[in-house]
Amino acid sequence: MVDEAINTSLIEGESLNPASVRSSLQNYLNLTPNPINVADVKAEGMAALLVDVRKHFNKPLSKEALFSWHRMVLAGFEDNILHSDLTVGQWRDSPEPMQIVSGPVGY
DSSP states (O other), X not given: OHHHHHHHHHHTTOOOOHHHHHHHHHHHTTOSSSOOOOOOHHHHHHHHHHHHHHHSTTXXXXXXXXXXXXXXXXXXXXXXXXXXTOOOXXXXXXXXXXXXXXXXXXX
């Protein structure tokens, strides 16, 4: 799951710290007697997403689940100036057509 989180994030040009992802996953999977303090919001969000998807993979996909996953995977992005126009946990409402862009924003 650590590799999946890191490789998925790399597709978008984000580099997650493996130790932060591992600690976050341990917390979400209740693998430690005391939660580990993780300061990386993006690692926390990705860990939350991966665990939630695995817990609910057999349920029908709902708007609520999709929006929740979107909020998890984009945790920390709302505060980033490059992503200030990002609408998290909602349908897109831009009049502009959807574009698929590869790589980090600003390059």
